[in-house]
Amino acid sequence: MKTLWKKKWVRRPVQACLLIVSLMALATVITNWWGARQRNRVVAELMREGHPVTLGTLLAPLPPDELNFAKIPFFTSPRGEEKEKRDAADSSVQAARQRLRAMNFMKGVSELKKRPREQDYQEWGRLLGCAGDARSCLERYDEVNAGALAALREGMSRPYAQSTWLHDIEKSGDWSLLNVWKGGLPLREVVMGLSLRAHAALAAGEPEVALESLVLGYRMAELIGSTALLPSVYKKVDACRLLKGALKGGLESGAWDDGQLASLDDILARIDLREDLRRANQVENACWLLTLDYLKQEPGQMAGWRTDSYLDGLSWGTRETICRMLPRGWFDLNATRELQHYRRRVDLLARPGLLAPWWRLGEELDAPIPRAVWEMPGSAYGTIFKDTCSGIVATQQARLACELERYRLVHHRYPESLEKIGGELILDPLNGQSFGYRLRDETYRLFSVGPDGTLTADSPLESRRGGMPWVW
Numbered sequence: 001m002k003t004l005w006k007k008k009w010v011r012r013p014v015q016a017c018l019l020i021v022s023l024m025a026l027a028t029v030i031t032n033w034w035g036a037r038q039r040n041r042v043v044a045e046l047m048r049e050g051h052p053v054t055l056g057t058l059l060a061p062l063p064p065d066e067l068n069f070a071k072i073p074f075f076t077s078p079r080g081e082e083k084e085k086r087d088a089a090d091s092s093v094q095a096a097r098q099r100l101r102a103m104n105f106m107k108g109v110s111e112l113k114k115r116p117r118e119q120d121y122q123e124w125g126r127l128l129g130c131a132g133d134a135r136s137c138l139e140r141y142d143e144v145n146a147g148a149l150a151a152l153r154e155g156m157s158r159p160y161a162q163s164t165w166l167h168d169i170e171k172s173g174d175w176s177l178l179n180v181w182k183g184g185l186p187l188r189e190v191v192m193g194l195s196l197r198a199h200a201a202l203a204a205g206e207p208e209v210a211l212e213s214l215v216l217g218y219r220m221a222e223l224i225g226s227t228a229l230l231p232s233v234y235k236k237v238d239a240c241r242l243l244k245g246a247l248k249g250g251l252e253s254g255a256w257d258d259g260q261l262a263s264l265d266d267i268l269a270r271i272d273l274r275e276d277l278r279r280a281n282q283v284e285n286a287c288w289l290l291t292l293d294y295l296k297q298e299p300g301q302m303a304g305w306r307t308d309s310y311l312d313g314l315s316w317g318t319r320e321t322i323c324r325m326l327p328r329g330w331f332d333l334n335a336t337r338e339l340q341h342y343r344r345r346v347d348l349l350a351r352p353g354l355l356a357p358w359w360r361l362g363e364e365l366d367a368p369i370p371r372a373v374w375e376m377p378g379s380a381y382g383t384i385f386k387d388t389c390s391g392i393v394a395t396q397q398a399r400l401a402c403e404l405e406r407y408r409l410v411h412h413r414y415p416e417s418l419e420k421i422g423g424e425l426i427l428d429p430l431n432g433q434s435f436g437y438r439l440r441d442e443t444y445r446l447f448s449v450g451p452d453g454t455l456t457a458d459s460p461l462e463s464r465r466g467g468m469p470w471v472w
């Protein structure tokens with residue numbers, strides 16, 4: 001053996017391997033030390049600045065179950081008893097999905113005229129097994145969903161709408177459940193069904209039923225956003241868009257009296273997307289840090305993540321092996337980078353006032369970022385920031401439209417300018433200036449100038465940044 005060891009072709013490869021292993025071990029030790037040091041430093045700075053980074057300090061106390069809309073049996077039924085919930089999003093929803101987008105995303109009045117609405121009721125009636133008119137569809141919908149509607153009506157007397165999902169995870173201590181998000185999609189389909197019900201009620205001359213559908217829908221949107229994660233904010237904005245078409249139709253047709261309009265304004269005032277985004281930004285950051293801590297213990301779990309790198313072409317076993325070789329400090333360095341991004345976002349969101357900086361940050365976050373290994377979570381921040389901006393503008397426009405309709409009920413005409421309404425409601429959250437307002441015959445056009453300040457009521461759809469609803 002000693003003779004063999006003296007041969008260079010044996011000794012040098014072994015020495016090279018030992019050197020490589022030693023250097024890798026040293027690099028791992030240094031990475032672990034440096035990553036932990038950087039993370040602890042940034043966490044300490046954030047805590048000194050008053051920005052909590054742990055989930056336990058961010059979760060607000062839950063209201064009593066009897067006062068919580070989220071705790072009605074409709075939402076808390078066992079997994080095996082989901083039929084009633086699905087009834088509120090019956091099969092007609094799927095067939096009407098494309099039409100709903102045209103009706104509720106409000107991409108211009110001309111878009112609504114491309115297909116007569118009677119065709120929608122004919123299709124809906126065929127699926128529901130009833131006559132193809134608005135009244136028959138409404139009656140059939142209420143018959144199919146009687147239990148769900150009764151449960152939602154009972155829950156409206158409860159003043160709070162607070163999801164318990166994150167509290168349940170914190171109580172269980174199983175942070176791996178953070179990767180199994182049970183967000184708002186089923187609830188969104190209930191909102192979609194309520195939107196269809198409101199449209200049918202208006203067409204059937206039942207404004208009270210339409211109003212009830214909208215109030216229930218906006219309460220559902222409030223519940224969707226209460227999970228306090230960024231996807232839930234996005235789903236809440238989307239739910240409000242689904243209800244916009246019926247709300248706009250009811251206002252334009254003069255379906256509601258002053259008291260009903262006041263109740264609509266009250267429910268719209270509860271849609272606080274600014275606070276939703278601020279809180280979701282904090283909770284999402286805390287959840288991401290917990291996820292990284294979990295992956296430090298189980299790095300092989302990352303093998304199943306969707307990636308945007310060369311890892312996509314590797315087998316599962318190879319990817320899992322590479323993930324298990326990552327040093328713990330690698331996760332801490334990624335946590336440090338996310339905390340630095342979080343500090344920037346939280347500083348911006350903490351500033352009261354205009355939304356234009358939020359939009360610009362959203363565009364910046366949407367820009368592609370080169371990733372050395374794979375794209376870490378956070379790429380959706382830009383879309384959610386921009387969608388929340390558009391949602392805040394649309395919600396304020398909806399409240400202002402209610403005030404314009406109340407003005408018309410008193411004066412039998414719309415005001416010549418928004419100064420007749422006055423107050424902060426007429427100010428565009430994007431730039432602090434008054435919303436654009438144009439009288440057109442016996443109606444009006446209400447619009448925002450958009451994030452770059454160049455839009456008008458007659459701007460083509462293509463200029464509205466992906467069809468965002470800057471025009472009411």
